Amino acid sequence: MAEFIPVNEPLLDGNEKKYLMECIETGWISSEGPFIAEFENKFSERCNRRYGIAVSNGTAAIDIAVEALGIGPDDEIILPAFTIISCVNQIIRAGAKPVFIDSDPASWNMDVDQIEDKITDKTRAIMIVHIYGLPVDMEPIINIANKYNLKIIEDAAEAHGQTYNGRPCGSFGDISTFSFYPNKHVTTGEGGMILTNDESLAESCRSLRNLCFQPQKRFVHEKLGWNARMTNMQAALGLAQLERLDKFIEQKKKMGELYTTHLSQFKEYMQLPLTKTPYADNNYWVFGVVMEKSTGLNAEIMMKKLAGEQVGTRPFFYPLHMQPILRKLHISDGVKLPISENLYLQGFYLPSGLALTEVQIDNVVKRLQKILP
Numbered sequence: 001m002a003e004f005i006p007v008n009e010p011l012l013d014g015n016e017k018k019y020l021m022e023c024i025e026t027g028w029i030s031s032e033g034p035f036i037a038e039f040e041n042k043f044s045e046r047c048n049r050r051y052g053i054a055v056s057n058g059t060a061a062i063d064i065a066v067e068a069l070g071i072g073p074d075d076e077i078i079l080p081a082f083t084i085i086s087c088v089n090q091i092i093r094a095g096a097k098p099v100f101i102d103s104d105p106a107s108w109n110m111d112v113d114q115i116e117d118k119i120t121d122k123t124r125a126i127m128i129v130h131i132y133g134l135p136v137d138m139e140p141i142i143n144i145a146n147k148y149n150l151k152i153i154e155d156a157a158e159a160h161g162q163t164y165n166g167r168p169c170g171s172f173g174d175i176s177t178f179s180f181y182p183n184k185h186v187t188t189g190e191g192g193m194i195l196t197n198d199e200s201l202a203e204s205c206r207s208l209r210n211l212c213f214q215p216q217k218r219f220v221h222e223k224l225g226w227n228a229r230m231t232n233m234q235a236a237l238g239l240a241q242l243e244r245l246d247k248f249i250e251q252k253k254k255m256g257e258l259y260t261t262h263l264s265q266f267k268e269y270m271q272l273p274l275t276k277t278p279y280a281d282n283n284y285w286v287f288g289v290v291m292e293k294s295t296g297l298n299a300e301i302m303m304k305k306l307a308g309e310q311v312g313t314r315p316f317f318y319p320l321h322m323q324p325i326l327r328k329l330h331i332s333d334g335v336k337l338p339i340s341e342n343l344y345l346q347g348f349y350l351p352s353g354l355a356l357t358e359v360q361i362d363n364v365v366k367r368l369q370k371i372l373p
């Protein structure tokens with residue numbers, strides 16, 4: 001039986017064990033420990049931001065960001081359809097309206113040319129999401145946001161250490177968010193981070209992550225928050241991971257280059273990720289492929305066949321406007337976004353974890369070749 005190649009395996013071979021042991025030996029295991037502030041400081045510094053607020057996961061980071069910006073009933077938020085459900089949850093819960101933008105067919109990121117037409121006098125913010133290792137084209141978005149006085153929420157969960165024209169992803173939003181799930185460039189097991197330069201927004205986020213306890217009257221609450229605190233143990237992992245972020249990125253780029261070289265022979269079968277755009281090199285958070293419709297193959301067929309060959313894969317995002325819960329709530333009635341719908345039907349990603357070896361990449365390519373007609 002061939003060796004199973006998982007879609008993701010994290011690398012935890014730096015100071016993770018040492019820092020975790022320190023938590024256990026000192027007894028600092030809750031959200032009160034010293035690693036949290038250190039992780040917040042080092043992570044926000046890395047992104048050139050003034051404030052970092054560590055939270056329990058990337059979804060909580062987005063929920064809190066949306067709430068901190070005061071998004072409420074009747075507000076409209078523009079965001080890509082091709083992203084994870086986490087982006088839209090709090091917009092809907094707050095009673096606001098998500099307005100979806102289709103993807104660019106080459107970069108898979110939101111098509112920035114479609115944004116301005118969707119702006120109304122109710123639009124409050126644009127949420128941008130850097131997808132699969134390539135940043136969104138920020139310059140037009142910054143111009144639109146300035147012109148119409150809109151906030152930018154930046155979901156950089158897949159863009160650790162990535163830059164746009166040399167400026168770090170995570171530095172573009174009025175509020176920017178990250179995830180540290182194990183498939184991300186930096187992991188804390190579960191975890192997330194909110195970044196901002198605005199002191200009062202930072203204060204709101206800190207309060208919202210901690211149930212809106214008040215310093216003076218602890219159990220008297222003026223607002224509803226969340227318990228979304230990060231533990232000292234998670235921050236310990238995060239610090240150890242952050243020390244090696246540059247190395248991780250180098251490794252992912254190498255993975256992307258190897259896949260690109262090997263898979264270019266199959267170009268008539270599948271579209272590969274762009275190696276770069278005018279403003280960034282791909283840093284391959286994951287290596288996605290999109291099957292050409294003319295092959296008669298789609299993502300579902302390919303993933304099933306690859307599973308039979310012991311290769312782990314993941315489907316691309318199911319577009320938000322098509323989500324059954326959104327249809328049921330009549331949030332996206334009649335919305336059709338052909339590019340993101342096609343990406344879902346035809347796209348999936350190959351094993352892309354940091355522990356992936358060159359030999360495993362070779363084997364993924366060989367097994368892929370075996371199942372292509």
Ligand SMILES: *Cc1c(COP(=O)(O)O)cnc(C)c1O
Binds near residue numbers: 180
């Ligand atoms: C992973 C991810 C999230 C969610 O992060 P969790 O930590 O899993 O809650 C949000 N947005 C994007 C784009 C992601 O890739």
